[in-house]
Amino acid sequence: MTVPKAEPESHDRRSLHERIAADLRDDIMTGELPPGANLPSTAQLRTRFDASNATIRKALQLLKDEGLVVGRAGAAVTVREHRQRTIRPAASLAPAAPGEPYPWLTEAAKHGTDARIILLDVTETAPPADIRTALGLQGNAKTVLRSQLLLIDDEPAELVKAYYPLNVASGTPLAKPHRIKGGTATLLRQLGHTPHHCVDRVSARVPTQEQFEALRLPGNLPVLCTLRVVHMADGRPIEATSMVKAGHLYELQYEFVPQ
Amino acid sequence: MTVPKAEPESHDRRSLHERIAADLRDDIMTGELPPGANLPSTAQLRTRFDASNATIRKALQLLKDEGLVVGRAGAAVTVREHRQRTIRPAASLAPAAPGEPYPWLTEAAKHGTDARIILLDVTETAPPADIRTALGLQGNAKTVLRSQLLLIDDEPAELVKAYYPLNVASGTPLAKPHRIKGGTATLLRQLGHTPHHCVDRVSARVPTQEQFEALRLPGNLPVLCTLRVVHMADGRPIEATSMVKAGHLYELQYEFVPQ
DNA sequence: CCGACCTTATCGCTATTCGCGAAAGGCAGC
């Protein structure tokens, strides 16, 4: 019997290469290893983490799968240009210019991003409990659910489920399985339900199986989850949206004044 | 040789009980299984996920470790009262009332929360690259770093690292290893660096080893990471703070008006 | 053009874990 390992605690149940990948990932995200820089050589990483060749390799493979680094045989592994996009909800919700189909897409196009939205489904359903309370609905009242998938460079990046109360959406283009020109904000305004302010609740989650497959997540990455409630000027909610973003592709930016 | 498994795709590399736990966790977080409700019986979960008894058990054990559910032998596994706290940065940064030591703590105490802050370290260091760019520092300029650990009910919940430029913090109580009465915002105001507005960049991350151990994370939970830059009225930054919250304990709420 | 250095890929080997099934034991509510 060999000694099971000198370290008594440090009960990090994750496998060793996952922990190594986590630390390297942080070095990249914080800019300690900026885009274009070379990672330490495998030998250096071996001594730094006290791991074997194959384990380092597995850790690096994780980072490659995430698209954080690229490695060519013979040369050092280098950090790729950051793919993480910073989203400013307050700005990206501004009404689209006349004739522009989608606010998001036009903003994305400015930054040279190839973004696309796929409308997955439009149905009437009884929403989950958190949506019900957000919209102030009773019992099993139904809503119009619009499910969308956002692709960036043909890679799934975000899963959006927008719920509208029936008294808002019934009989309108919102309840029809077609995209809405100018975005839903413009349409809601035309329908007399003018959006006034938004409340976002942001959390980090472990992806469900549905999310994992829809977003084609590489590795055990978390998901950045936003529950947005759009209110009218009188405070009544007109829309509740659950946005699930791939954690390695997004970052949210909010600006505020204390108090 | 047995058939290796009928499903060809669904390349979810996670182990089966982790996937089951992920789906159940989502049911709890969305309120589909509200606090006090009973989870489906083991037998029901067996058929729902097509897994064995022991596998279901492992999945439930994960949820128990996270404090999401409690199980007593003989009775159903029930959902615990939600421990996830909703933080509103705009409100919790309001100046403390006179005589009150910490803004956060007084707000937490109102909700009956036993919160405590441990000041881990106060040093002068060259900050990581993301902090440098946030503060607009050149080369290897140093900063005052104040590291804190926030405990809720004696459990580590948040790791805070606040960086101040030397021209702001040098020679002030900020550079001394003591807690600051009234909070740093009040002190900065007294020093003539009046905070005006904040910019938060929020992301979901895989915890590093340091974070994993400092927060004593149960299981492979993600971390909710905020990089906050505090600006003065003229736009110059006076503080950059990295806040790393345990993902299962926190939720951030931001309110904004589009455009 | 050559050689040092590095990454990539592979192969044994062992210990651990995953996942299955079955069976034993406990605590509720009826």
Place this chain on the structure above:
DNA sequence: GCTGCCTTTCGCGAATAGCGATAAGGTCGG
């Protein structure tokens, strides 16, 4: 007290983690 239902435990086969070593091939500097 009986009957669910949940908990715990055991053994077993398969898959994986992690180690060490080795071979193959590309890249860069001199």
